[in-house]
Amino acid sequence: MAQMYVNGQWADALSGEAHEVNNPANGSLVDTAPMAGKEDVQAAVRAAHLAFPAWADTSPDDRAALLRKGIQAVEANAKEITALLTAEQGKPLFEASGELHHFLHGMEFYAGLSSKIRGSQVPLPPALGKHAYGLVVKRPLGVCVGIVPWNFPLTLMGTKVGPALIAGNPIIIKPARTTPLATLKIIGLLNEAGLPPGVLQCLTGSGSSVGESLICDPAVRRVALTGSSETGRRVMQLAGPDFKRITLELGGSDPMIVCPDADVKKAVSGAVVGRYWNAGQQCLAVKRLYLFEEVYDEFMDGLMQKVGNYRVGEGSTKPEKPFIRMGPLHTAAQREEIESQLADAVEKGANVLIGGKRPEDSELAQGHYFEPAIVVDIPEDSKLVTEEVFGPVLPVWKVGSLDEAIQKANNSPWGLGSSIWTQNMAWANRAIREIEAGVTWVNQIHYGYDELPFGGTKASGIGHEHGPEAVEYYLEHKGAVFGGLDRE
Numbered sequence: 001m002a003q004m005y006v007n008g009q010w011a012d013a014l015s016g017e018a019h020e021v022n023n024p025a026n027g028s029l030v031d032t033a034p035m036a037g038k039e040d041v042q043a044a045v046r047a048a049h050l051a052f053p054a055w056a057d058t059s060p061d062d063r064a065a066l067l068r069k070g071i072q073a074v075e076a077n078a079k080e081i082t083a084l085l086t087a088e089q090g091k092p093l094f095e096a097s098g099e100l101h102h103f104l105h106g107m108e109f110y111a112g113l114s115s116k117i118r119g120s121q122v123p124l125p126p127a128l129g130k131h132a133y134g135l136v137v138k139r140p141l142g143v144c145v146g147i148v149p150w151n152f153p154l155t156l157m158g159t160k161v162g163p164a165l166i167a168g169n170p171i172i173i174k175p176a177r178t179t180p181l182a183t184l185k186i187i188g189l190l191n192e193a194g195l196p197p198g199v200l201q202c203l204t205g206s207g208s209s210v211g212e213s214l215i216c217d218p219a220v221r222r223v224a225l226t227g228s229s230e231t232g233r234r235v236m237q238l239a240g241p242d243f244k245r246i247t248l249e250l251g252g253s254d255p256m257i258v259c260p261d262a263d264v265k266k267a268v269s270g271a272v273v274g275r276y277w278n279a280g281q282q283c284l285a286v287k288r289l290y291l292f293e294e295v296y297d298e299f300m301d302g303l304m305q306k307v308g309n310y311r312v313g314e315g316s317t318k319p320e321k322p323f324i325r326m327g328p329l330h331t332a333a334q335r336e337e338i339e340s341q342l343a344d345a346v347e348k349g350a351n352v353l354i355g356g357k358r359p360e361d362s363e364l365a366q367g368h369y370f371e372p373a374i375v376v377d378i379p380e381d382s383k384l385v386t387e388e389v390f391g392p393v394l395p396v397w398k399v400g401s402l403d404e405a406i407q408k409a410n411n412s413p414w415g416l417g418s419s420i421w422t423q424n425m426a427w428a429n430r431a432i433r434e435i436e437a438g439v440t441w442v443n444q445i446h447y448g449y450d451e452l453p454f455g456g457t458k459a460s461g462i463g464h465e466h467g468p469e470a471v472e473y474y475l476e477h478k479g480a481v482f483g484g485l486d487r488e
């Protein structure tokens, strides 16, 4: 049985309760994990609170050195970690390995930033004191909590752990109930590299119980959630009364616009990776595709061919070339949701060009598999437009102008990512200015760089992760004034 990491030690839940973690590819038991309760939350928050002053006083170089030692230990255990991630999450090994690499790159980025956090000096008007000046001093906040979803358990843990630790805060990670195992392995390795007890902890269990208890604990000052917009609303409600700092990285329904002058081949690859990577279970995913009439036929030919090359299957083996392996959806509920969204569109007149059903292969019957789909003729009021589609279904529309494309792109409650594929820089600039989204990629797949701040607008959330900007959300900006310097 896997254990949690509390106050520098592996631990069971104090209640002794545990839950199963099952493999989405075949339903088999991967391991069990503790079901933390209120008393575990209290113990972890107390340990973090006690660890805070000394960690805040640790020099930036020492913090970075500890992180780097941990990063090396994680790298040395990459094989075991990626196998665990594939078993608990369902993504194929090459995708699990890509995720771990992204996690390590992000952690290295923050280790490098540790000694580069800057405040500022501000000249002040002389009315209240000649030569007075102000300082903006940056101070860590205190106990932080990072709540992580199941689609990218490692990278989205790293986007919280890295900035929290280099800013001088302790952090408690709460992974999704269904994906705690690779996370626990990494948290253990980072701790064994020498982090003081209480600085980095991990509690496992359900969001409504352990997640809510963490948010409501009075000693917790900062909550970072990556999850659905619905969970974001709940986190805001809970954190609001005590004015806790929050960042919310929530759902999305990214539009992709392909213009008449686009490099169609590149754009097709962008759409395929953007929609079907991680079996379509990505926040940043191409969830609505708008093709100009002029490129529609050529694009659709290329798209159909590529999607036809996908084979669904268990992710721990290598796919036979030239096929691309896609793993199962993460849970049965996830598959049912996609099926119901697709059925709603078909009922309203949409046509499925390829895929969109469970595979017939009886060997796959125990997994949550779903064949990647392309859908056309979708009415704007169908769930494929009004809801987030978190699976391998790509809805495609024809558009006649940039005005129409941007208007359709903005017809969504979300505003996470977006892309435009064109050589026309004036059009690209218009898309950047007018599309309501946290990021617009131009001729580039939807990808979250560690170097660049990333966050959504509208129902996609509040605040940023990634980049140096993320660190600021873990720091308090305090003003200080030096006055009275006019007397000798």
Ligand code: NAD
Pocket: 147, 148, 149, 150, 151, 152, 156, 174, 175, 176, 177, 205, 206, 207, 208, 211, 212, 215, 226, 227, 228, 229, 230, 231, 232, 234, 235, 248, 249, 250, 251, 252, 282, 283, 284, 388, 390, 416, 456, 460, 461
């Ligand atoms: P979810 O909101 O159900 O769960 C996310 C995390 O929140 C889990 O750890 C869960 O246990 C916890 N949680 C759930 N209810 C809670 C509560 N009441 N209080 C505290 N914690 C609670 O989301 P999910 O299904 O795991 O993940 C998919 C969603 O995440 C999608 O909407 C996706 O778009 C979004 N997502 C967003 C980003 C981004 O960067 N914007 C990245 C990845 C995923």
